[in-house]
Amino acid sequence: MLSRILLVDDEKDFLDSLVRGLLISGFRHIRAEQDPNKALALVQQGEPVDIAILDITMPEMSGIDLLQKIKQISPSTECIMATAADEASVAVQCIKQGAFDYRVKPFNLEELLAVLFKAIERKNLLEIHRIGKQNRPPDLSNPEAFSRIATQSKQMFRLLKEAELHAASMVPILITGETGTGKELLAQAIHRASSRTRAPFVAVNMTALSPALFESEFYGHTKGAFTGAVQDRCGLLETASQGTLFLDEIGSLPLVLQGKLLRVLQEGEYFKIGTSRPRGADVRFIAATNAELFALQEQDLFRKDLFYRLCGAWLALPPLRGRKEDIPLLIQQFLDQYQGQHNHPTIEDSALDLLQRYDYPGNIRELKSIVQHAANLAKAAPISIHHLPVYVVDAVTRHRRTAPSTCSTDIAPLAEIEREHILRAFRATGGNKVQTARLLHIGLNTLRRKLQTYGE
Numbered sequence: 001m002l003s004r005i006l007l008v009d010d011e012k013d014f015l016d017s018l019v020r021g022l023l024i025s026g027f028r029h030i031r032a033e034q035d036p037n038k039a040l041a042l043v044q045q046g047e048p049v050d051i052a053i054l055d056i057t058m059p060e061m062s063g064i065d066l067l068q069k070i071k072q073i074s075p076s077t078e079c080i081m082a083t084a085a086d087e088a089s090v091a092v093q094c095i096k097q098g099a100f101d102y103r104v105k106p107f108n109l110e111e112l113l114a115v116l117f118k119a120i121e122r123k124n125l126l127e128i129h130r131i132g133k134q135n136r137p138p139d140l141s142n143p144e145a146f147s148r149i150a151t152q153s154k155q156m157f158r159l160l161k162e163a164e165l166h167a168a169s170m171v172p173i174l175i176t177g178e179t180g181t182g183k184e185l186l187a188q189a190i191h192r193a194s195s196r197t198r199a200p201f202v203a204v205n206m207t208a209l210s211p212a213l214f215e216s217e218f219y220g221h222t223k224g225a226f227t228g229a230v231q232d233r234c235g236l237l238e239t240a241s242q243g244t245l246f247l248d249e250i251g252s253l254p255l256v257l258q259g260k261l262l263r264v265l266q267e268g269e270y271f272k273i274g275t276s277r278p279r280g281a282d283v284r285f286i287a288a289t290n291a292e293l294f295a296l297q298e299q300d301l302f303r304k305d306l307f308y309r310l311c312g313a314w315l316a317l318p319p320l321r322g323r324k325e326d327i328p329l330l331i332q333q334f335l336d337q338y339q340g341q342h343n344h345p346t347i348e349d350s351a352l353d354l355l356q357r358y359d360y361p362g363n364i365r366e367l368k369s370i371v372q373h374a375a376n377l378a379k380a381a382p383i384s385i386h387h388l389p390v391y392v393v394d395a396v397t398r399h400r401r402t403a404p405s406t407c408s409t410d411i412a413p414l415a416e417i418e419r420e421h422i423l424r425a426f427r428a429t430g431g432n433k434v435q436t437a438r439l440l441h442i443g444l445n446t447l448r449r450k451l452q453t454y455g456e
Contacts, residue, residue, distance in 0.1 A: 086104045
């Protein structure tokens with residue numbers, strides 16, 4: 001896990017135990033110090049610290065003094081205080097000085113991890129808010145995890161940075177987007193960027209699940225649990241244990257099964273068919289859909305409580321027509337994949353120009369199919385317009401013939417186009433202002449002002 005953690009405690013045994021526990025839990029960037037002055041010097045020298053876990057009672061410097069100095073130098077560092085004294089006045093003092101939380105020793109690892117992940121999520125949300133105000137694309141801390149996603153779009157870079165930040169926490173993630181936008185590819189990248197990267201990534205298409213076999217598929221069963229159960233079977237939750245379970249097309253899950261999935265998300269446990277003892281569901285849930293979940297909720301086809309459980313973080317993938325600067329990059333990526341088959345295929349400028357004018361209702365998946373089609377026809381020759389599918393060429397040339405003249409006086413004012421775009425996004429999110437602002441990458445106050453102007 002990429003979060004950088006600083007531990008400060010004068011008790012060596014406690015410190016060593018804490019380091020071991022965090023390493024086992026997947027954290028890799030841990031710095032432990034018994035001397036608070038040395039810890040403070042690290043922060044003063046500019047060493048980045050995401051989370052600091054500080055003992056309050058230390059001989060050289062109190063943890064509260066250290067907390068105050070760290071927050072002055074690095075306000076974004078979230079601090080968790082630890083002490084053997086359970087005193088309300090001390091807890092209040094810590095919170096006033098900017099501590100995220102306060103834990104009384106002795107505490108177990110699970111208790112600490114719960115607080116630690118909340119602190120990481122808070123820091124990530126603040127970082128996402130800061131990224132939204134930047135003019136330049138953010139840098140990824142772990143670019144290798146996202147290397148399979150080809151992009152040069154600022155919008156996509158921001159979304160990938162959000163995905164990377166959420167990967168560090170354990171919250172369920174909902175990925176939305178049209179068919180073919182790369183939802184599973186993004187889910188795989190999040191898995192690789194998380195502490196669960198060495199465990200399985202298990203993908204299941206919810207449309208392929210039979211309602212009658214849902215419990216057997218998800219929970220597994222023991223031999224003899226029912227007629228036909230001739231041997232033990234691992235369910236998806238067990239197969240994905242300590243890893244990621246990707247629920248594709250979650251919007252198609254029948255209502256009767258949504259309650260069963262919700263229980264696993266709420267309780268974190270399930271019963272294997274044929275047993276009476278609950279099992280822990282140690283999986284990270286990532287769900288994806290191309291359906292409008294708000295519309296399904298209005299029709300009572302999707303549970304609101306399940307939506308809010310799945311939507312610990314929401315990543316909305318843009319369609320390819322909304323990131324056309326990526327088309328040349330994606331085409332080259334697909335052509336590179338065919339090198340062994342077609343001897344380094346290339347593409348003529350005229351064909352590339354035409355492909356950049358097409359709108360791709362099937363998104364990246366459709367573009368890949370088009371490039372494969374053209375490469376098969378061109379073989380070793382450069383891909384020309386004549387090698388492209390007829391329906392693509394016809395769609396572009398027909399649009400060119402019917403497109404209004406740039407000299408037309410009927411062009412809508414920019415403010416009207418903006419109004420229509422904002423209201424369309426607002427309705428697509430079911431009137432959720434927070435989600436609309438995130439979808440449009442604008443500030444919430446800006447959105448509220450504009451909606452007020454529009455009478456919404």
